[in-house]
Amino acid sequence: MQIMMMAMLFLNDKMLPESMRENKMAAVFGVFLGSNMLASALTKTNAFEIYVGKKLIYSQLQQGRTPNREDLIRGFASAGVNLAM
Numbered sequence: 010m011q012i013m014m015m016a017m018l019f020l021n022d023k024m025l026p027e028s029m030r031e032n033k034m035a036a037v038f039g040v041f042l043g044s045n046m047l048a049s050a051l052t053k054t055n056a057f058e059i060y061v062g063k064k065l066i067y068s069q070l071q072q073g074r075t076p077n078r079e080d081l082i083r084g085f086a087s088a089g090v091n092l093a094m
Contacts, residue, residue, distance in 0.1 A: 011040060011041060011044045011045075014040040014044065015037055015040055015041075018030075018033050018036055018037060018040070019033070054070075055069060055070070056069065056070055057069035057070075057075060057076075058070070059076070059081070059084065061085065061088040061090060062088075064087075064088050066081070066084035066085060066087070066088055067080055067081065067084045
């Protein structure tokens, strides 16, 4: 999408508003920033998961929150990993 919009700025600028045609550098920056923000918003899942091998230690999707210290210690202990504190 970014490449298509940027190509339109330089190749077929008759389709774009006059303000974008007059200031192409700002338009390229705006297209780049706007499309990155859109892509980030569409792909955000809040998935934060910790695995040891194939064993799930903590899942933010299941718990609905980020892990605290005790969650991590308990999770790693259940997988047989001792943390030196």
